[in-house]
Every structure is written in structure tokens, then in C-alpha cells.
Amino acid sequence: METACSRSDRDIIDELVEAFDSKFLKTLSEPVRVEILKFIMLNGRADIGTIAENMPQDRSVISRHLNLMQEVGVLTCEKESRHIFYDINCHAFLDKLENLTALIRSCMTQCCPTFCNQKE
Amino acid sequence: METACSRSDRDIIDELVEAFDSKFLKTLSEPVRVEILKFIMLNGRADIGTIAENMPQDRSVISRHLNLMQEVGVLTCEKESRHIFYDINCHAFLDKLENLTALIRSCMTQCCPTFCNQKE
């Protein structure tokens, strides 16, 4: 313990810890889910069956991954008759990441005294 | 499959998938590790024993968490006699997140045709 944050910084860090949505980050840390994300980015909105056809995993597995990604705000889903179409939730996805990045940036400048100097 | 990316976008998406460093994201998705991160932010550079004293987990567990966070570039470590001091790796940490965010932002604007309109 050599350097320390002022009491006012504590609020920012609490806010940061809040922004570390572990469920969100865990969702993005699974390679299979990133592959699904990539597929949708390349091919656009698609239903479960179409996505599953292009993945080695079972249809039920893909279904569960899509469901999870929709829960954490990475994807949107729209039901059309028997099909459920998933698409990238551009705003929610980007907002979450930019929020996290911005918070960490402000934490660094406030809580790492040497940071500004390091940033040549 | 309704919309689709042009072939030139494929490179950006491949780059994006690369940026989805699953080990990095997985590291940040563990609440205990975020708690350790918070502790170091609040109290500055600290050794394993000091951090472990302030956590419910066993010293060996903290040691392993710190080691992992150092591996993925979130922390730096410096050995001083018997003590190993860990600190936030401001640059590497922030750079990784900003890189990921920037790539996703460019993917959104290129691959989600409706994105610009949605952005009111």
C-alpha cells in the first residue's frame, strides 16, 4: 500500500465495479458465442436454425447461447410466426462497452498518480 | 439472413474476433478479481499478503488471481526481496478495452445498415 485514492474517488470506483457487469463480460468471453456474433455480423439478422446449420454445436446449444446474449443486451430477438430472429443490439452493446471504457479511463487518471506521466 | 456485410467488412470482423481476447474478458468477468482490482485502485500498489488480508479467500487463491491478471496485462508485478508487489497496468488495460470498443464501433457503423438511423 503506497499510493491511495482520495475519498471522492471512492464513488467513481464503486461506479466502476458496477460497470463490471460480470454476466455481460462472461457472455463475451465464450468463443462459441463470439463465433455466433461474427456470423450474425457477416450475414445479418438470422433465426436459430440458420445459425445452427453453420455451427458444429447442437441446435439446442445455439438456442441457449442466443438466449443468453439477448438477456445481457448483446442481441435483440423478434418472433415471427414460428421463427425467432436474432440481430445485434447495436446501441446496448456499444453503450455498455463505451461506458465501461470511459469509467476505467477516468479511474486511471484519478487513481494512478503516475498515469499522466507514463502517457508520455 | 436479410442483411449482409460486403467482403471488405470481413477483414474488420476478423480483426474484431481477434480483439475478443476471451482470456482477458474471462479474467474481468470474475467478481473476486474485480474486488481485488478495486482494492488496488483504492489502496495503490500492494503485495499478496496485504491484499489477502482484506479478502475472504485464502492467500493462495489471491496469489493465483493476481498471477492471472498479470498474465492478461491487467496488472504489473515487481519482485522486491520476499515481497511481490502488484499494481494496475494502466496502459495495457485501457488500451485493450479501447481497442475492443473502437473495433466494435466501426463494425456497427459498417455492418448494421440501420445503425446510423437508429442513432437518432
Add this chain to the structure above:
DNA sequence: TACCTTAATGCGCACGAGTGCATGTGTCAA
């Protein structure tokens, strides 16, 4: 030397999560 402190490592346990199969539910068409 012997002893203490600090950290790393090996081991086993417990829980969570990804997976595939089998089955259930709901929707649509004939």
C-alpha cells in the same frame, strides 16, 4: 546453521457451465 516469513504449487473437492440427446410445447398447413 536454524528459524521465520512470503509466495508458489500439488492435491482433492465442489460447483458451474457447455454440450448433446430425448422429449415437450407451440405454431402453421393440409
Add this chain to the structure above:
DNA sequence: TTGACACATGCACTCGTGCGCATTAAGGTA
């Protein structure tokens, strides 16, 4: 009503990993 199709769900299996205990290794001190 019957059948086909799309997706969800329950179950069991496997693997990864967080965890704590016990031990070892390494550095410092008397």
C-alpha cells in the same frame, strides 16, 4: 385432426475453475 417444423427444456455427462489445505521453495534474519 394430423403431421411437420421451430424452438424450449429436462437430463446426464464432461470439463474447467474457484476454493482451501498442506507442502515446498526461496528470501531474509538471528
